[in-house]
Amino acid sequence: MSQAWAADVVVVGAGNAAMCAAIAAAEQGSEVIVLEISSEEEKGGNTTYTHGSMRFAYNNGEEVRALLPEMTDEEFSMTDFGDYTKEQFFEDVSRLSNYRTDYDLANILAKESYKVMQWLTSHQVKWIPIYGRQAFKINGIFKFWGGMVLEAVGGGKGLVDALHQEAIRLGVRILYNTSGVKLDIANKRIQGIYIREQKQDAYIQCKSVVLASGGFHANVEMRTKYLGPGWDSVHTRGCKFNTGTGLKMAIDVGARTIGNWSGAHAVGGDRYLPNFKEGFQKLSYPFGILINKEGKRFIDEGEDFRNYTYAKIGKEILKQPGQYAWQVFDTKGKRFLREEYEGRSVSKVVANTLEELVELMGDVDHEGFLTEVENFNKAVMDVPFDPNMLDGKGTEGLRVPKSNWALPINEGPFVAYAIGCGITFTYGGLHITKKAQVLHEDTTPIEGLYAAGEIVGGIYYDNYPGGAGLTSGSVFGKIAGSQAAKYVQAEYQVK
Ligand SMILES: Cc1cc2nc3c(=O)[nH]c(=O)nc-3n(C[C@H](O)[C@H](O)[C@H](O)COP(=O)(O)OP(=O)(O)OC[C@H]3O[C@@H](n4cnc5c(N)ncnc54)[C@H](O)[C@@H]3O)c2cc1C
Known part of the structure; x- marks a missing residue:
């Protein structure tokens, strides 16, 4: 073991879900280390490859405009955002999963979606309306359809850069070329995490870990094993590092899995x-x-x-x-x-x-x-x-x-x-609670272990509404980070 570190919260991955968790934990005063297997140049995981389009619920165009401080009256007057209520968002996730979604998680996703957009905006993420791709101009008006109206300025890369800058401003330390390898757990409680920095093994002592390292879409063997024959030869989109290592780490310490393990987002x-x-x-x-x-x-x-x-x-x-x-x-x-x-x-x-x-x-x-x-x-x-x-x-x-x-x-x-x-990402994953705690096979939470983003299962089955992936990562990333920070604070108070 070459080097030992210590932190309150360790976040595995540096995509959207991970950085939302890191920001939320740091906001609450936690000392946070983020581990990212890729180099700094390749940072951001699948999130970097997106357009940064996010699905969220809103009651009217004014609520959307409140997220767009630079929108002029002229632009607003030629834009019909319509509305997209929490109930519609919840129904879209439920309907597309053939009513098999985890209703608690789907409900939180829909209910918290607008608030998380406000929170991201307060953390320097900037938005623009998705003219053209999500609204065609007819008779001088862009009329939006399909529940997805804004994307991050600069697309996925812009979103990742904004979140990384904000995390750094809040004192989060990001270790690139560093992978989470194994969770250290005793009495069903997180004690730390074994990591690999380049070729060196190391250990971080910590009270809490947030797993946000994506699914297994880039792992040919797991694709064939879980999705079935033929999936080995499909085109692999996005991040080459999402090979299911976070899932394996959690399963190795007894985490419970859930969801559509034979299903994937594929275009x-x-x-x-x-x-x-x-x-x-x-x-x-x-x-x-x-x-x-x-x-x-x-x-x-x-x-x-x-x-x-x-x-x-x-x-x-x-x-x-x-x-x-x-x-x-x-x-x-x-x-x-x-x-x-x-x-x-x-x-x-x-x-x-x-x-x-x-x-x-x-x-x-x-x-x-x-x-x-x-x-x-x-x-x-x-x-x-x-x-x-x-x-x-x-x-x-x-x-x-x-x-x-x-x-x-x-x-x-x-x-x-x-x-x-x-293939874009996989649907099966870890079973989490409403507080983003990872459940043990015995159905009680593994103390100190949280998860968010693609690594979570149970929300999508068979199909998926566009723009929900980033929103889910932000909503549950924020919950995971703030819950991890609260857990750490409670642990220190006891001592
Ligand atoms: C081309 C494309 C376009 C898309 N467009 C959209 C869109 O516009 N809107 C939308 O909502 N969704 C979109 N999606 C889906 C979206 O990318 C995902 O739902 C979302 O980005 C997942 O975020 P995440 O944080 O869970 O995972 P990621 O962003 O993939 O982050 C996971 C990170 O973990 C790292 N990692 C993996 N294993 C380890 C390990 N052991 N140790 C350390 N680090 C590790 C990876 O390198 C990666 O950086 C798109 C996906 C693709 C591929």
Whole structure:
């Protein structure tokens, strides 16, 4: 053992959940050390790869504006934020989990979401409205849909930088290239944590540990073991360090697990992009069609706003022959392509006719595709199109319906994007209480052990509402950090 440290609270990980925990503990006077396995340049975990978009409940546009001190009257007048109540947020999490979510945690997530936005704002995180990606401009007004209206300035990187600066200002010490290896526990109480700094083993004596080291999406072996065959070969998005080491550490000291261990957030994106590269996702599918190797559609691309469907589409692509698909758009649909469709490295083919397009795709059944598009076009209902609402412009009589935004694919030039499945994060994790305490297998808390963020299980099953990951990390990170600090204070008082 090369070196021994001491702290009140040790936080494992330096992404959003971890830094919220660190700030909350430091705010309460705790001495905090953060351990991050990556280098400083790569800091921030999956959080760095996000747009920094956060889902939170609000009653009206004024409440959103209160988080945007720099918004002008002119900008506000052309923005319709609508409302998104706590009840709607709670219902979205419940509905998308097929009513299997932990209702206590889902309730806290929804109820605390606006307060945590205020708290983050007080800690120097700045926001901007997500114009374009979450609101289309129609008749001079940006009308938001889908419960996600703000993102951090500078995206995920901006969020991570702001949280790190704030933590440092509050005296938090961050050790990079340092991993949490093993929890030291006696009588079901945290005594400290064994760590590895570069190649050196060390030990930190502490009363409390907050685990915020993400799930296991970047661990091929665990993916295959828990998610099943095929998941070994999917594209891996985001942070390469989220390999389940925090989960294993907790399980090794008897922590209880919960949730959808065979489920994961997985999207459709660029089939040929190497792992861990930014720009994978391709999320404008509601305005086109998705077809498989046989040329057949296989999902309802317009089932709901994309915030409520994108996280389950990767799994559907993985079920297709060859585990791939193509997104196809005509000129009308192309108007709605998000910025991730731009750039030279995007895998796409363009043609003036559908016959030429399928020829260029190369790996799709020609007749199957042409017949499918013809049938789709004939089935489109004559209803007005509106991208800002569930417009009911669906199809009639198809084996696989499209419920909204069904535009016929009939105006060239046409474009098709090669799509594969990409995993973002895993749903199974540690069982925590309302105070973010990690439970032991005997169902009582392991004293001094807390968890937040992706490492927590039981909130999402099968599907996920976009923007809830960061909010959950912030809400439960803040709770975990402040509860850890309170626990430490209580321990010292006893002595
Ligand atoms: C491309 C992409 C886009 C996304 N967009 C959004 C979005 O806009 N909005 C949203 O809400 N969610 C989004 N998500 C999901 C979101 O990233 C996560 O829900 C959230 O960032 C998880 O935060 P976290 O703090 O739990 O984990 P992370 O941010 O992943 O942090 C975990 C940290 O722990 C470190 N670590 C791992 N093991 C150890 C160890 N043993 N010791 C020390 N450190 C360790 C990792 O290096 C990492 O820094 C997106 C994800 C991706 C990949």
